[in-house]
Amino acid sequence: MAGQKQPKKRDKPVYVVGAGAVGLLFARYCQLFAPVTVVTRSNQTGTPYFYQHELVTTPLNVSHAHFEHLQRQSIERVLICVKAYQLPTALEQLWPYLSNDATIVISHNGMSDLTPWLARLTQQQQMWFATTNMGGFKSSPDTVVHKGIGATWLGNLSHGNLPIPSLITAMQTHFPQCAIHENIQLLRWQKLLVNVAINPISAREDVNNGVLRQPYFASEILGLLNEAVWIANQNGVTISLSDALELAYQVMQQTAHNRSSMRQDIHLKRETEIDAICGFICRQAQQKGSQTPFNARLLTQIQKKSA
Numbered sequence: 001m002a003g004q005k006q007p008k009k010r011d012k013p014v015y016v017v018g019a020g021a022v023g024l025l026f027a028r029y030c031q032l033f034a035p036v037t038v039v040t041r042s043n044q045t046g047t048p049y050f051y052q053h054e055l056v057t058t059p060l061n062v063s064h065a066h067f068e069h070l071q072r073q074s075i076e077r078v079l080i081c082v083k084a085y086q087l088p089t090a091l092e093q094l095w096p097y098l099s100n101d102a103t104i105v106i107s108h109n110g111m112s113d114l115t116p117w118l119a120r121l122t123q124q125q126q127m128w129f130a131t132t133n134m135g136g137f138k139s140s141p142d143t144v145v146h147k148g149i150g151a152t153w154l155g156n157l158s159h160g161n162l163p164i165p166s167l168i169t170a171m172q173t174h175f176p177q178c179a180i181h182e183n184i185q186l187l188r189w190q191k192l193l194v195n196v197a198i199n200p201i202s203a204r205e206d207v208n209n210g211v212l213r214q215p216y217f218a219s220e221i222l223g224l225l226n227e228a229v230w231i232a233n234q235n236g237v238t239i240s241l242s243d244a245l246e247l248a249y250q251v252m253q254q255t256a257h258n259r260s261s262m263r264q265d266i267h268l269k270r271e272t273e274i275d276a277i278c279g280f281i282c283r284q285a286q287q288k289g290s291q292t293p294f295n296a297r298l299l300t301q302i303q304k305k306s307a
Contacts, residue, residue, distance in 0.1 A: 110276025155184020210256025
């Protein structure tokens with residue numbers, strides 16, 4: 001894209017774990033301020049990646065590597081953009097390669113327990129979470145199509161009074177509509193509620209997000225969100241059902257022509273994140289001696305559909 005600055009040689013490299021749609025979109029913006037290496041499970045290190053926006057396709061200026069090609073304790077800045085069910089394995093593989101002052105940014109749909117990993121941080125390491133409304137999908141294994149800009153919020157999950165790391169500052173500068181949010185846990189729950197309302201139904205019905213605004217789906221969406229909001233409130237997160245419904249329908253409208261990530265996973269015969277979305281709500285309810293039949297039914301339906 002004309003007029004964009006090339007990364008300076010002195011900029012510390014950024015590693016992006018995962019070559020899904022979000023991983024490649026993040027890599028596309030990270031390449032504006034640093035050399036980028038995309039880390040995957042594949043040993044095909046010569047694989048090029050491409051970025052498509054408004055029918056214009058350009059190559060991504062990134063390298064490609066497998067964990068085995070990295071030097072231990074050498075990674076200072078890393079974004080982990082994998083599915084929720086892949087996160088524990090990715091973190092376990094990544095940990096030996098982190099420097100003692102590494103900045104780790106995690107982004108995924110659904111809800112995951114990061115407590116064990118936060119406990120493993122050194123006093124100088126920081127873990128952040130990124131929740132994004134960037135819309136994109138992969139039209140081929142090496143090409144990401146950017147469908148919508150969307151906001152990206154960053155929040156610090158680690159404790160202490162360390163200064164904001166350079167990776168976070170650079171993302172704020174170079175990512176579109178990117179800022180730090182003081183209550184990232186609230187945003188994680190809000191994103192989960194949107195996922196609950198949109199992803200499973202769009203995947204089951206094989207429709208774009210905007211179709212879910214039809215009255216036919218209203219009672220099911222109300223039931224799903226009523227259960228999820230109750231769980232959020234039980235976890236000390238203050239969210240009202242009306243606000244959750246308003247946010248979900250707003251996202252449906254903003255992403256009306258988009259295909260949800262779960263719908264894409266079904267089409268590509270990949271494992272979905274349903275266990276970290278409806279499954280998470282069901283497990284939370286069981287722990288509290290309650291039931292969430294709307295979420296339980298969708299959990300079963302998606303598991304059967306993706307089997």
